[in-house]
Amino acid sequence: MADxxxxxxxxxxxxxxxxxxxxxxxxxxxxxxxxxxxxxTFQDADLATWRRAIGEKGWATPTWPKEYGGGGLSxxxxxxxxxxxxxxGAFNPLMFGxxxxxIGPTILDYGTEAQKQxxxxxxxxxxxxxxxxxxxxxAGSDLASLQMRCEDAGDHWQINGSxxxxxxxxxxxxxxxxxxxxxxxKKHDGISFILxxxxxxxxxTRPIKLIAGASPFCExxxxxxxxxxxxxxxxxxxxxxxxxxxxxxxxxxxxGDRGPGGGGSAVAxxxxxxxxxxxxxxxxxxxxxxxxxxxxxxxxxxVHGLTLARAAAEAKEGASNAASVLKNSAxxxxxxxxxxxxxxxGHQGLGWDGEDFTREELEAVRGWLSGKAMSIYGGSFEIQxxxxxxxxLGLPDSTGST
Numbered sequence: 227m228a229d230x231x232x233x234x235x236x237x238x239x240x241x242x243x244x245x246x247x248x249x250x251x252x253x254x255x256x257x258x259x260x261x262x263x264x265x266x267t268f269q270d271a272d273l274a275t276w277r278r279a280i281g282e283k284g285w286a287t288p289t290w291p292k293e294y295g296g297g298g299l300s301x302x303x304x305x306x307x308x309x310x311x312x313x314x315g316a317f318n319p320l321m322f323g324x325x326x327x328x329i330g331p332t333i334l335d336y337g338t339e340a341q342k343q344x345x346x347x348x349x350x351x352x353x354x355x356x357x358x359x360x361x362x363x364x365a366g367s368d369l370a371s372l373q374m375r376c377e378d379a380g381d382h383w384q385i386n387g388s389x390x391x392x393x394x395x396x397x398x399x400x401x402x403x404x405x406x407x408x409x410x411x412k413k414h415d416g417i418s419f420i421l422x423x424x425x426x427x428x429x430x431t432r433p434i435k436l437i438a439g440a441s442p443f444c445e446x447x448x449x450x451x452x453x454x455x456x457x458x459x460x461x462x463x464x465x466x467x468x469x470x471x472x473x474x475x476x477x478x479x480x481x482g483d484r485g486p487g488g489g490g491s492a493v494a495x496x497x498x499x500x501x502x503x504x505x506x507x508x509x510x511x512x513x514x515x516x517x518x519x520x521x522x523x524x525x526x527x528x529v530h531g532l533t534l535a536r537a538a539a540e541a542k543e544g545a546s547n548a549a550s551v552l553k554n555s556a557x558x559x560x561x562x563x564x565x566x567x568x569x570x571x572g573h574q575g576l577g578w579d580g581e582d583f584t585r586e587e588l589e590a591v592r593g594w595l596s597g598k599a600m601s602i603y604g605g606s607f608e609i610q611x612x613x614x615x616x617x618x619l620g621l622p623d624s625t626g627s628t
Contacts, residue, residue, distance in 0.1 A: 236302060236306055240306050243306060243310045244310050246283070247311060247314060247316055250276070251316045252272035252273075255273060255276060255315075255316070255317075256315035256316070273319060277319045278351075280320070281320065281351040281353075284297040284350060285318075286326065286350065287320070287326055287349075287350050288304040289301060290334070290350060294347055294350060295347040295350035296346075296350055319352070323355060324355075324357060324358055324402075325349035325354060325355065325356040325400075327475060328356075328358060328475050328476050329345075329356045329400075329402045329472070330350075331472075331475045332402070332419075332471055332472045333346060333459065334346065335471055336459050337459060340456065345400075345421070354400060355399050355400075356401070356402060357392050357394045357401045358401070359389040359401045359402065359403030359404065359422070360372075360403070360404055361389060361390050362374060362389055362390060363390055370413045371413070372404055372405075373387060374388065374403070374406060374448065375405065375406055375409070376406065376420060379452070381455065382452050382453065382455060383420065383457065384450055385405060385420070385450075385451040385452070386449060386450060386451070387448055388447045388448065389403065389446045389448075390443075390445050390446070391434075391603070392444045392445070393443055395446045396431040396433050396441075396444055399423070399424055399425065400421060400423060401424050401446075402419065402422075402472070403419070403420055403422055404417055404419055405418055405419075405420050407462060408463050411463065417469070418460075418462055418464070418465035419458065419465035419472075420453055420458055420459065420465075421457045421458075421459055422453050422457065423453070428448065428449050428451040428452065429447070429448055429451050430447045430449075431446050432444055432445040432446075436599075437598075439578075439592060440592075477549035477550065477605065478549045495523060495524070495566055495570070496511060496520055496524070498567065498570050499511045499513075499516060499517075499520055499570045500512075502571055502572065503516060503570055519566060523566055526555075526558065526559050526562065527559045527563070529555075530552070530555045530556060533551070534552055550605070550613040550614050550617075551614055553610055554607055554610045554614075556600075557607060561598070561600060561601070568594050574587050575587060
């Protein structure tokens with residue numbers, strides 16, 4: 227009886243979600259989730275309207291608490307919402323921002339009530355952009371070597387130093403950063419997590435142009451930047467714990483579990499292959515070798531999705547290392563798809579600009595190039611394998627002397 231009641235409630239919610247989406251999602255945006263990633267610099271009236279509607283509804287953060295503007299939905303309801311968004315080609319325009327994927331969840335984990343009230347509602351509504359200040363010129367994979375200083379200046383904190391690879395810093399309103407508040411402490415101690423207002427002349431950003439043509443990463447310089455005394459997230463000098471938790475949220479956001487309507491290309495590789503490489507009399511991809519590799523990629527994607535669902539079903543309170551497995555799996559699936567897409571398109575997949583190439587073809591080559599970074603950002607492929615070997619498989623540390 228309980229199961230029947232639950233199913234009836236979910237179906238009632240499905241009808242509610244379907245009606246709301248049909249009334250609010252602009253049909254012109256169907257299957258164009260990639261626009262959400264470029265919205266900071268790309269102005270589109272339909273996209274702005276959709277962003278505002280889903281933000282006010284709270285469904286861009288469906289499981290976040292209602293008291294902070296979130297949807298307050300159960301995980302089961304969030305899955306139904308995702309299914310209904312996928313059905314009509316809708317996407318969540320906020321799931322590509324660090325406010326929703328990293329900073330917001332970490333504030334919900336460690337923030338004071340005042341911090342939650344100040345920061346979570348604007349994130350939910352998509353009114354602010356956030357960046358994360360972690361890596362430094364001499365502190366990348368060895369993040370605990372960071373040296374950006376944060377000193378007590380009486381009624382405020384004073385911050386000096388630099389960060390690198392700061393995604394979206396040039397567009398951001400706020401930065402969540404790891405800083406050194408006690409330089410005399412041990413390497414992993416004396417680090418704090420601080421929330422910094424980016425709108426101050428003491429902060430300078432310099433975009434780094436990448437091979438794909440975009441400049442999503444920056445060098446970011448702090449020269450006597452300031453933050454109020456209540457800007458520390460979590461405990462003073464205990465920021466390493468907060469920082470690790472944010473990385474878990476980041477890796478979870480990179481596993482393919484991007485919440486309702488992740489967006490992206492809606493074209494199936496098999497259909498693309500038939501269009502560019504041809505089909506045989508049976509309607510299959512004409513080239514048997516290409517057909518095999520497309521099917522293998524589809525199988526890998528399906529296995530990744532099932533593993534993702536299993537991890538979510540088995541998740542318990544607290545930290546989980548499953549994100550490391552899923553992050554590497556998502557990287558493999560995405561990069562393999564990008565390689566196959568370019569191979570399928572042939573010379574049409576190598577264009578950079580011009581009328582001889584469709585928008586889909588131009589996006590494919592840029593996506594292939596930018597996707598190379600997936601193996602590096604958010605913890606490199608090799609670092610994730612180390613985590614998997616030590617913390618999940620329990621293998622011995624091979625880096626010590628023998």
